[in-house]
Amino acid sequence: MTDEEYAAALERERRERNERAEYVVRDEHGEYHLMRRNGARQAWGVTRYVKRETAELAAAFLNRLKEDEA
Structure with missing residues (x-):
């Protein structure tokens, strides 16, 4: 595997x-639930917040952290 192929993979x-x-x-x-949704569009609750802005x-x-991790 070349360097280019490896980088593309x-x-x-x-x-x-x-x-x-x-x-x-x-x-x-009236509550704002933080949900994790998978590729099949199934979602489950992680936690809930009173304010939408906080959620x-x-x-x-978390989405940004996930991107940086990848």
Whole structure:
């Protein structure tokens, strides 16, 4: 495997990993739930917040952290 092929494979793996799961905010019953959603669009709760801004900030931070990790 050449250096270029290796770099392309790493980039492809990084994109696939980033597409698999993401953090989203869902408004339910006056609370804002931070949810982790997988590639099949299934979601489960991580935690809940009283303020939408806080939930969105947490989701943005976790999504960015996931991207940097990849």
